[in-house]
Amino acid sequence: METIRTCIILLFCGANLLAQTKQPIHLDKPFLQDYSIKYYLPADSKIQLKTAFADRNGVIKIHSSTGLMQPHNGRFLYPGEFRPDQSYRSLANKNINAIGIYENQFVLLEDQTVLSNAWAGTLLVKHELPQARLFAGGQNFDFLLADGSQIHYLKTAKTQWEGSVTNDSVREMRFQKSSNLFWILGAKTLYRFSPVTNVLEQQFAGVDFSSFDFSPDQQKIIIGTRDGYLKYDLKTQKQVGPMQQKLPCTEITAVQTIQDKVWFGTTRGAFALHKDGRFDYYQGERWLPGDVVIHIAEGPNQSVLILTEKGLGHLNFKRMTLHEKAVFFEEQVRTRHIRHGFNASLSGMDKGDLSTGYLSDSDNDGLWTSMYLGAEIFRYVVTKEPAALQNCRESLDAMERLYTVNPVPGFPARSFERSGMIEKLTDPERWQHATDPAWDWKSTTSSDEAIGHIFAFGTMAELITDPVLKKRAIVLIDTLMAHILKNDLYLIDYDGKPTTWGRWNPTYVNAFPTNVGDRKLNASNIIAMLQTAYHFTKKPKYKEKAFELLNQHGYFANLMRPMSQIGYAPADADEHSKKMSDAWNHSDDEMYFLGYWGLYHYAFNDTLKRHYKKAILDHWQAERPEKEGLWNIFTALTGTPTFDLKEAVWYLQEHPLDLIDWAIVNSQRQDIEPIPGNFRSQTLATVLPPDERPIQRHNANMFNLDRKNGNGTSEHSAGDIWLLPYWLGRYLGVIAGDKP
Known part of the structure; x- marks a missing residue:
């Protein structure tokens, strides 16, 4: 009964009550943002990297086939290299077989001694195992050494015990302080050695063991194999459960417990196991120089060192608020992604080298810039920062020029560029010479651009108080919509013909079967555009045309059609309808949600507004599996208290900085x-986090798993990808600032 009463109240009170609905708010508390600093070996290098460690001072040393090395001159997005470690000249003539950490200090194993430059150099223990390549330190500067099969125990500066493993070779050794036991992993056996009794005992047997460490609670041993990992219970002395194989990669090469996580190196990157069973997967050169992991160790300031066959990935975890992340991305956009005022990609890079890239043109320069412009409008409204307003001016300059660089009245070009570049630009056949011989412009503008323009101009006209900018935005709305109305709801190109996608005429739209998405999409978009034009110009022609489409041509039914009914065209449909519905087009989602700003905000009346809200929430329900940050935040504009804010914040926090x-x-x-x-x-049943999947814009499928081509050839702009959902969330009040 209460639900029915609430619905009746909403029906009569309309949008004002909807706007008062209490919505959740994300308090912008710091989270851990991960990023990688990479150090590469030269491509033709024959050096074999073995282990990497960091001491209590934050010094990082790498043991290699040529001796000790150190990482040099690396920072985020600017990879470093390796240099010989010359910090102690006295080590130059030493044959270093291994390095390790004992009591947070570097300890070295050479063919005659275990030594360290810490403790004033007093640690110098001779041994009798010249081929020793593994060691572990115990309670009181006692050490266990191994050369493969032979094992020596050193105490009070001399060999106290000698032994060997049976029919096996030692892979790794670790000391457990709580039990005062050394543990030794072979290729197929697990041993323990007691320094009290000098007894070596086999504890467990298996196959293809590769690496091991203790669980965070010290109650189990985690053993990596070439086909997954297993758990050995120290209390029961038995394996716990089956071999774990539901992993990002089962060919494990390294195991290391760091604080409350167990890290695994594999032949396809590294992953960390959380206590709740989740994995963080670090694969590809976003994170690591190479995929084959050799060694993992704790780094300085709670970072993680992941050594691969091609170099070192230094994973850092910085406490950061969403606002601080926004500041970082604002700088990324302004320093590397502004082309003539457009929000552009940096392309043509050589394996991630930012200095080798160029600002590229795009089919969607107007659309990506509209989305960035929207972000900066919301930013300015929230912060009143002069820089944000100047960014708005410069982007509007670029958008405005799209209408004047070509000779067709009211027609927006896709892009423009200086003349003499056509053969180097994207889709050169679409480029035309401007009247001004110094410039060329790109034709065949699509509906993507049109809805993006109206979104950006509408937000500027509504929210920016600067009278000049407001007037320019309204003029541009009127300019575009007058062109569309004059040309019977088509975008007419330089050749006098409609562009391929700029079509909202009922003859075109209603020719699609009712379950083909373009029928719903185009109806939704054109009504949003006409409502926006009427809202700001008050010209009756826009309102009249909108109601004509809604009432006489079925556009209301089109745009209200549930998403559950959208699918493949029927067997008897025309070929164009079948082509347009061979799969869901995620660019359509982008167009829908950008259009929802005008559809909902500028609805002609409260009755329509209630219906539009229903359509938006229906679409959002279909999109929920993607956990798409922008779609969830856009849904909040309806005032609904349920719009997956948690998932939107997850998108923003988990999105990589790279x-x-x-x-x-x-x-x-x-x-x-x-x-x-x-x-x-x-x-997939569950979408992967943004930092584990390919970088993509909002018009891509968030369930895309792979990107196999063009490794490191371009950098995307955060202007549309990240800043728009963040600043929209700030403007709508569902994301708080980082200061109370």
């Missing part, structure tokens, strides 16, 4: 749940 298009491969993972092929191209 927006370079590194190759990413997830399709081989054993820890994901593939689902059968479907219309929406959803590949």
Whole structure:
């Protein structure tokens, strides 16, 4: 009864009450943002890297086939290299077989001694195992050494015990302080050695052991193998459960417990196991110089060192608020992604080298810039920062020029560039010479651009108080919509013909079967555009045309059609309809949600507004599996208290700082749940975090698993990808600032 009463109240009170609905708010508390600093070996290097460690001073040393090395001159997005470690000249003539950490200090193993430069150099213990390559330190400067099969125990500066493993070779050794026991892992056996009784005992047997460490609670041993990992219970002295194989990669090369996580190195990157069973997967050059992991160790300031065959990945975890992340991305956009005022990608890079890239043109320069402009408008409204307003001016300059660089009245070009560049630009056949011989412009503008323009101009006209900017935005709305109305709801190009996608005429729209998405999409977009034009110009022609479409041509039914009815065209449909519905087009989602700003905000009346809210929430329900940050935040504009704010924040927090298009491969993972092929191209039961999948814009499928081409060739702009959902959330009040 209460639910029915609430619905009746909403029906009569309309949008004002909807706007008062209490919505959740994310308090912007710091979270851990991960990023990688990479150090590469030269491509032709023959050096073999073995282990990497950091001491209590934050010094990092790498043991290699040529001796000790140190990372040099690396920072985020600017990879470093390796240099010989010359810090102690007295080590130059030493044959270093291994390095390690004991009591947070570097300890070295050479062919005659165990030594350290810490403790004033007093640690110098002679041994009798010249081929020793493994060691572990015990309670009181006692050490266990191994050369493969032979094991020596050193105490009070001399060999106290000698022994060997049976029919096996030692892979790793570790000391457990709580039990005062050394543990030794072979290729197929697990041993323990007591320094009290000098007894070596086999504890467990298996196959293809590769690496091991203790669980965070010290109650179990985690043993990595070439086909997963297993748990050995120290109390029961038995394996716990089956071999774990639902992993990002089962071929494990390294195991290391760091604080409350167990880290695994594999032949396809590294992953960390949380206490709740989740994995953080670090694969590809977004994170690591190479995929084959050799060694993992704790780094300075709670970081993680992941040594690969091609170099070192230094994973850092910085406490950061969403606002601080926004500040970082604002700088990324302004320093590397502004081309003539457009929000552009940096392309043509050589394996992530930012200095080798160029600002590229795009089919969607107007759309990506509209989304960035929207972000900066919301930013300015929230912060009143002069820089944000100046960014708005410069982006509007670029958008405005799209209408004047070409000779067609009211027609926006896709892009423009200086003349003499056509053969180097994207889709050169679409470029035309401008009247001004110094410039060229790109034709065939699509509906993507049109709805993006109206979104950006509408937000500027509504929210920016500067009278000049407000007037310019309204003029541009009127200019575009007058062109569309004059040309019977088509975008007419330089050749006098409609562009391929700029079509909202009922003859075109209603020719699609009712379950083909373009019928719903185009109806939704044109009504949003006409409502926006009427709202700001008050010209009756826009309102009249909108109601004509809604009432006489079925556009209301079109845009209200549930998403559950959208799918493949029927067998008897025309070929164009079949082509347009062969799969869900995620660019359509982008167009829908950008259009929802005008559809909902500028609805002609409260009755329509209630219906539009229903359509928006229906669409959002279909999109929920993607956990798409922008769609969830856009849904909040309806005032609904349920819009997956937690998932939107997850998107913003989990999105990587590195927006370079590194190759990413997830399709081989054993820890994901593939689902059968479907219309929406959803590949998994649960979407992967943004930092584990390829970098992509909002018009891409968030369930894309791989990117195998163009490794490190371009960097995307955060302007549309990240800043728009963040600043929209701030403007709507569902994301708080980082200061109370």
